Amino acid sequence: MAKKSILVTGGSGFLGSHLCERLLDMGHEVLCVDNFFTGQKANILHLVDNPYFEVLRHDVTFPLYIEVDEIYNLACPASPIHYQFDPVQTTKTSVHGAINMLGLAKRIRGKILQASTSEVYGDPEMHPQREDYWGHVNPNGLRACYDEGKRCAETLFFDYHRQHKLRIKVARIFNTYGPRMAMNDGRVVSNFIIQALQGKPITVYGKGEQTRSFCYVDDLVDGLIRLMQDTPDEFTGPMNLGNPGEFTILELAETVIAMTGSKSRIEFKPLPSDDPMQRRPDITLAKSTIGWEPRVNLEIGLRKTIEYFDAQLKAERG
């Protein structure tokens, strides 16, 4: 395999740090670009001694002139509390960030992958969600800065492909979890595990009847790399990447309580606006195109994630 020089934007975040690590393990050279909004140096600290790893503090809403062979564009806060903290910046990151990274890819004639999201389907009327479903998104609600930003980024990717013959790959990532999610990330898996380990109430929003399908990070990273490497140049996606195992949020809460042996009780909180009721990927396309399907089931993935947060909490206590 030829050694490539690969840019990972958002490389110090949860998914980005695992992706950088895997690409380095494969023998590539990796440049991690991040503004450290939700990413953390701790996520990439173990990589910085590797001479083939480089880190650049940079905000992708500004132009970036560098030379690489491939780009994985992951820069964007992914947790609702973080992307709603500065919603205008979230849209800028998705849209201006995409334009800059596409402009870069166009100049260097490099392949570029976009980390899109199941949020492009919004609160879906089709279940499970297939790539040809156009979605059901509120364009001006609290989640719109993320959902519409990511939808516009997809538009840009496909227009650069049509207009400039750029080689693009669009991955629609469904809820992914695992070690290196930030302690304050606010997404459901990390919240529930930390609450359970601390014996605090488990905050279930609404009645907990809404569903999500949770993919373990190693599976997801494997899917991203295969989509980038193992598909012909003319293959663009969009391709769903996620675990089809579907659970209600209440089931997740009960599973985490059981697995941690926690005495935490469940506390019901108001359901945030526009919270999608159900979500499950149809991964037929990923199976047939790159032979990909998740290998890690929820229990095994949760076990590894619980171990990680347990160690983090112990380190914090000293």
Ligand code: NAD
């Ligand atoms: P994360 O918040 O841990 O990582 C995002 C990274 O992007 C962080 O390191 C952050 O500092 C960086 N970033 C944010 N704005 C930036 C900017 N303007 N310039 C440079 N860097 C910037 O989230 P994650 O879960 O690792 O998500 C990574 C990508 O995958 C995101 O694009 C997200 O939308 C997408 N995604 C993730 C999931 C999931 O479940 N984890 C699901 C769907 C899509």
Ligand code: UDP
């Ligand atoms: N760009 C960048 N790095 C590059 C090339 C371009 O950041 O190596 C940015 C630049 O800011 C530009 C944007 O990408 O505005 C879009 O580039 P494109 O060539 O598509 O458009 P144009 O330069 O004509 O605006």
Ligand code: UDP
């Ligand atoms: N959720 C919850 N309690 C929490 C955090 C999230 O019940 O402490 C719910 C949230 O309302 C949503 C689901 O869990 O229905 C997944 O939320 P998350 O923020 O992880 O991701 P989303 O898929 O909504 O972007």
